[in-house]
Amino acid sequence: MSDSRQIKVGFIGAGRMATALAGGLISSGFTSAENVCASDTYESAREKFAHETGATTLEANITVAEQSDIVILAVKPQQLPDVLQELKGTITGKQLLVSIAAGSPLSLFLETLGDSIRVIRVMPNTPCLVKQGASAFARGGKATEADASLVDSLLSTVGIAVEVPESQLDAVTGLSGSGPAYIYQIIEALSDGAVRMGLPRHVATQLAAQTVKGAAEMVLETGEHPGALKDAVTSPGGTTIAGIHALESGGLRSSLMNAVAAATLRSIELGK
Known part of the structure; x- marks a missing residue:
């Protein structure tokens, strides 16, 4: 071969x-x-x-x-x-x-x-x-x-x-196996937020999906830590830090960490 x-x-x-x-x-x-x-x-x-x-x-x-x-x-x-x-x-x-x-x-x-x-x-x-x-x-x-x-x-x-x-x-299952569903929810939520602020649904969803895709490509192509890439977008007193503060208040990071852990544990249970 x-x-x-x-x-x-x-x-x-x-x-x-x-x-x-x-x-x-x-x-x-x-x-x-x-x-x-x-x-x-x-x-x-x-x-x-x-x-x-x-x-x-x-x-x-x-x-x-x-x-x-x-x-x-x-x-x-x-x-x-x-x-x-x-x-x-x-x-x-x-x-x-x-x-x-x-x-x-x-x-x-x-x-x-x-x-x-x-x-x-x-x-x-x-x-x-x-x-x-x-x-x-x-x-x-x-x-x-x-x-x-x-x-x-x-x-x-x-x-x-x-x-x-x-x-x-099992941890892979909790991350990349189940992960697309988490990202679909994030795209939907970003789109909802934009609709709430006046964008048409089709425009909001297209921009939200492309934003997620583009950010992911930045991580893969540059090899930089996601935190460093986040800091590069975040100006002092600007719009991004205001949005990040809102995400922190809502527990976005802990929720995603918990999702991966919960899916991993369920994969272990199903494999028994």
């Missing part, structure tokens, strides 16, 4: 996230459409996947696994045990198994398929659908550093990716 264009990638589950990932892999040149395939129990999902990616779709999960170098499990968590039983004996150390099934620990794959498999568990988030994802992944079984590098490259076609120990994936 030295030439990434020759890597054969198979998706078990052809839903929105699988379609987004496949599209990213193909458009980035990670691999070509003829080297991508997917299976799904729903014909409508298979048709949409094929239409949007140009890749092949199949009915049988085993066929996908047999002809792929990387097998990506993109099924709902409750479907996973049955799918793994079906793949028992087909998934070996030959393929790299990548799971994006939420809350499903590496131990589940090793117990069902054997500890000789190469498996990586991924926590993606929904902005992967627009190639702005923030994903984290953890290695299990016999997965190597080269496997981790490959998954990093794969996930980077739809955003950014970081490797963490599996024990930290």
Whole structure:
């Protein structure tokens, strides 16, 4: 698999996230459409996947696994045990198994398929659908550093990716997994505030969303601490410090910290 264009990638589950990932892999040149395939129990999902990616779709999960170098499990968590039983004996150390099934620990794959498999568990988030994802992944079984590098490259076609120990994936879930919902609320609230002060709704929402996007890009592009970037906007006695004081009075920072902590604890509970 030295030439990434020759890597054969198979998706078990052809839903929105699988379609987004496949599209990213193909458009980035990670691999070509003829080297991508997917299976799904729903014909409508298979048709949409094929239409949007140009890749092949199949009915049988085993066929996908047999002809792929990387097998990506993109099924709902409750479907996973049955799918793994079906793949028992087909998934070996030959393929790299990548799971994006939420809350499903590496131990589940090793117990069902054997500890000789190469498996990586991924926590993606929904902005992967627009190639702005923030994903984290953890290695299990016999997965190597080269496997981790490959998954990093794969996930980077739809955003950014970081490797963490599996024990930290619950915190990732609380931050980037659930985080888009927090940001949607912030955008909605900013828009509401602007509407209250006289802006039309469509203008307010567009400006609020672009402001969040632009501020995030500033953090990523400059590498500066968010506090330093905040200080650069905040003039003595100006409008920004008046707004920041109002946010501090409302407990914005503690509320967001509590949200991440609450979502992390709930992820731990669901994983038990």
